[in-house]
Amino acid sequence: MKGFISKDQHPLLVLLLLLVFMSGGYFVAMAVISTLASWIFGISIFELATVATNPAGHPQGPAVMLLLQGVLQFFAFILAPLFLLLALNYKPGDYLNRKVRSPWLLVLLSGLLIVFIMPANSVIINWNATMNFPDFMAGFEAWARAQEDQLAELTKLITRFETVPQLLVGLLVFAVVPAIGEELVFRGITQRQIFRWFGNIHVAIWVTGIIFAAIHVQFFGFLPRAILGALFGYLYFWSGRIIVPIVAHFVNNGFTVFMLYLHQTRTIEADIESTEAMPFYTVALSVLISVGLIYFLYQRFNQVPLRQQSIAEEAGAERLQ
Secondary structure, eight states, rough: OOOOTTTOHHHHHHHHHHHHHHHHHHHHHHEEEEEEEIIIIIIOOHHHHHHHGGGGSSSSSEEEEEHHHHHHHIIIIHHHHHHHHHHTTOHHHHHHOOBSSOOOOHHHHHHHHHHHHHHHHHHHHHHHHOOOOOGGHHHHHHHHHHHHHHHHHHHHHOOOOOOOHHHHHIIIIIIIIIHHHHIIIIIIIHHHHHHHHSSSSSHHHHHHHHHHHTTTOGGHHHHHHHHHHHHHHHHHHHHHHHHHHHHHHHHHHHHHHHHHHHHHHHHHHHHTTOOOOEEEEEEEHHHHHHHHHHHHHHHHHTTTTOOOOHHHHHHHHHHOO
């Protein structure tokens, strides 16, 4: 596919184009979902909206919602941003990767960091989940709680992983596809375009992290998700390779899915969905290990050289400033 849009568009226009392409991906996905729902479940296009609105009221509701989630994310969050990059005449592999390949040990350590940081993050999760608003915001708080409860019920309905095949489907829909798609959209394109716009990487990382948290429409999980998004952003900036935040994102989601499977099969008692803070000694150890690992990754990723093409592009950008 030959690019038909100039690369020199203002970052705001690129972000608007991203929304347009993602909207196109959404409509294509809905056509695919309608076909698959009819073929696999015998649900017509006219019934699909009813099932999606009330999945608990239909015997195939949870399976349909899994199909909806997976296909929508694949088309809107993976194919759409890749097509946008091609339309802008970029080679996705070159655009998304400023540096040469990182050692796989660093990539794996980036994933392990997400596991080590979970106890520390549990304190923020607990604080955010139990926060109260002043009286004048009572209406917003009631709406936010209702949204949270509604999403929690839907999540419980579609996250039943009591067999190995269900676990594999869960890993695909809730870990593999979102890790690739959300990192392409948020870190790969949004963060880079905001950086182009404002010229400050910290602004780009935190604004992207806030947008990343906001689109999940779960206010009482907003802060830990924004911090996690920012961590993915720093890992991407330091490493210069999109695979690094993808692996970290996959570990975060995949670990949750796997722990749900172990809990639902009564293999373990721990409930990964709990918003309770972990014991102090666990949190303290988590903070120490996480800070040390973040510093180690920062130092090692900074030693990884830029690709020759990236050196030329950044030199050209400096001349234009």
